[in-house]
Amino acid sequence: MLIFILFIFLDSQIGVGQQEKKEFKKNDKTSDSADSLYKIAVSNYKNGDLKKALLNFEKSHKLYNQLLAFRKIGECNENMGLLNFDLGDFDKAEYYFVNALAAYKKENYKKGESGILNNFGALSYSVGKYSQAIEYYLKALKVQEEIKNEILSATIISNIGGIYSKLKDFNNAIIYYNRASVIYKKLNDKKGVAKILLENGYIFMKQKKSSEALSNFKQALAIAEKEDDRLLEIEILSNLGEYYFTESNYEKALFYYNRCLKFAEEQNSLQYKSSARISIGTVLIKQNKYKEAEEKCKLGYKYALQLKAIAIQEEACKCLYQSYKFMGETQLALEYHEKISSLNDSLKIEETSNKMMTMEFQKQQLVDSLSFVKKQHLAELKHKEEVQRKEKQRNYIIATLCLMMLVAGGLWSSLNFVRKSRAALKIEKDRSEELLLNILPEEIAEELKEKGSVNTQEHNLVSILFTDFKSFTQTAANMTPQSLVEEINVCFKAFDLIVEKYQIEKIKTIGDAYMAAGGLPHPFEHSFRNVLLAGLEMQDFITIRVAENKQNNIPAFEMRLGIHAGPIVAGIVGVKKFQYDVWGDTVNTASRMESNCEVGRVNISETLYDIVKDYPEFDFEYRGEIAAKGKGEVKMYFVNLKTQT
Incomplete structure (x- = not known):
């Protein structure tokens, strides 16, 4: 990409x-x-x-x-x-x-500010922070409204298209690419045109439109060679390698990947020195050259670690896992399989807990060390005082000087130790706080850090969203454990981006179920509208995912989704592996909305319907009174987005 x-x-x-x-x-x-x-x-x-x-x-x-x-x-x-x-x-x-x-x-200098905001977006994209990247790009576009610089606008618009392409939202990606292409052609920016050709080629490749993909790649390569833009040429060669790999033409794939690596070495591009080696290793596995693949991917993994690029590290680990598996190195294969799982979910609660425990341990080490140094100094002082009383007057000055040197040395060592320990503690504290904010709302995290516990909160009206995959056990039985985890991870990552987009609070996942809440920890205008939009977008994602998987003959999960609104209690329970959670009859009713839903639909309660029925963008289908476990007959509604005319 x-x-x-x-x-x-x-x-x-x-x-x-x-x-x-x-x-x-x-x-x-x-x-x-x-x-x-x-x-x-x-x-x-x-x-x-x-x-x-x-x-x-x-x-x-x-x-x-x-x-x-x-x-x-x-x-x-x-x-x-x-x-x-x-x-x-x-x-x-x-x-x-x-x-x-x-x-x-x-x-x-507004033009410069816009360019830097765009570069921050590209930097965030490179390390996989896609929502943050889009924020930077939109800020950059806002500055462009003031200065109206077309070439910068085209570049930023292209970058937004790149995010959509990465998330496999190809329709939106093409819309943004076409907008940028019009500007590039108007300004006769040949490099810009080449970049759009490359991006369109990538999309055609993912859509399995082989001839269109190859045509776009070769047009882009011809422009890059003519313009003598080696960095752009490296990117195009990498995509051509991937194209021939998907076509199972491994000899041509190796040809383009090796050219990409050669130019990356010349330009000292660490990103492609890493990714090109990993790609070559992946091709070598297909050719049963496992030892050579291992050597390529090991060095590629080393560079990926220097880059701190999670996605490239994951590809390297997959390559090494396959190499060791086929070579019969079971222990090493297992080691890299575990690394893959870790990279897929690098912000687990256990990791946050471990970081906090490490920070507290280092803090206690510092306290104990300072206490030991203090006791040492006191013992030395008492010893010197005893020596001074027994020694003759002629030794008094020498003894005093020795004492002063010892104390000075001890104090210097103590000060140096304290300085280093504080620096180490600060680093770990900052990392732990960053991880903590990924699993708890900010004000909840602050209260937990300040008091060591969190008071429960009562909320009079909150919307609760539940999802669950239909026939999960039967579908999972036809999948390997690795592919099962990967499929759930793809879905839940998409859900995470959707809830972040609509300012909804993710509560937790339980097996194949996903739970979120609107209006927590504080209610805000249109929170109920946002929950409905999020639910509909989740179902749209699953519908597209099912179609893609069926086309590729891969098992897929269909989903039910239910939403209810009402009072809840929110807080944190336990002292280890803590989790922000909600309780109350509202949660149970939301679960019933999900279990009584149809596949691919969004089912809501009458309570929520009364709140959102006047929003103009929604259509509602009254389902009548439906028997819900433990609730009796409950009025329910399907919700849809109105068709744009």
Whole structure:
């Protein structure tokens, strides 16, 4: 999948105007030196000499700092961020982007601000944070409304299309790509056109439209070669390798993957040095060359760890798992299978609990160590006092000096230890808090950290949503354990994105059931509307997923979904592996709405119907009074979105 990054300063005019030099308010010699170094850095970047480019950007950055030329400071920082992105150092890239944004804001340079927000989006995309990436892209587009820069708008629109494509929402992806393509063609931006061809080729490949996919890839490659854009060429070669792999043409797949790896090595692109090796390893497994596959994927996994790219790590682990399985290395195969599971669910509650326990353990270590040092010092002081009383006057000065040196050394060691321990504690505390906020609402997490417990809360009116897969046991019996877990994970990941989109609180998953609540921990306007929209979107996702799986002859789950509204009690129970949960008859009734639903529909109670019946975007089907276990006869309604006319 493509990742678009804006190279918006590589072709900009470099500090040659008289007015700009006046703004620097410094001597012309420093200004000329800074501009000259910047031009050399741009040339290095275009020619693929990334290390020299980075060095010259750093030198020009220092001179621009002396001149207080904030726009140029921002441009240097942005280009250094882009260089580090190409080199696979995402942490450094983020550092430079933050500095660039600060400089642009001082200059009120809106074009630069928009470019940086787009780059933050690409950075989030690279590590799998898709919802965060979309937030950055939308912020960047908002700035574009002020400055109306078409080429930047096209790039950002393309990036949003890339997110939809990654999530397999190809219809929306194509809409955004077509919008961007119109702008690129209007501006005669050939590289932009090539990128859209590449993205459309990827979608055609996933839709199994082979001839259309290959045609788009080859058109994109011809443009990239003509424009001498090696980084774009690397991305196209990687996609061509994947295309021939899906066509089971392993020789051609290896040809394109090896070309991709060769150019990635030349450009020192850590991302493709990793992914290309893993792809080659995957092809070698198909050719029964398991040892060679293991060697390729091991190095690819090493680079993926440096990148901190979860998706690439997962592909490497899959490759190593298959290699070891076929070589009969059962223990190693099991080890990498477990890593796959861990990467699929890296934010488990157990991990949060373990991090907090580790933090508390280190804290206690620090306290114990300080106490031991203090006791040592007291013992030494008493010993020296005893020696002083027994020694003659001529030894008094020597004994005092020795004591002072010992105390000074002990205090220095203690201070150094405390400083290092506090730094380690802060790192673990920050990690634990980040994980905690992924499993609890923010204000609940703050209360838990402050008091060590959470007071239960009564809510008068909250909507509860339940989903459950029909005939789960029978369908699961036709699947391997790994494919079963993967299928549930795909569905629940999609549900997580949907509830986040509609500001709904995920409560928990129980086996194949998914539970969420609207209006927690605080009610907000249209929370009931949002719950209905979320439920309908979940059913749309499952419907599409079932169709895709059936087309590929893979077992699929059909789903029932029910929603009810009413009073509940919310809180946390237990002291280990804690979980935010809700209780009350409302929860039981919501469960009955689900169990009495039909596959593919959204079933709601009369209570919820009375609240949402006036919303214009919904149609409701009265089902009559239906017997619900433990509830008697209950009035129920199916809900649908009105057809747009």
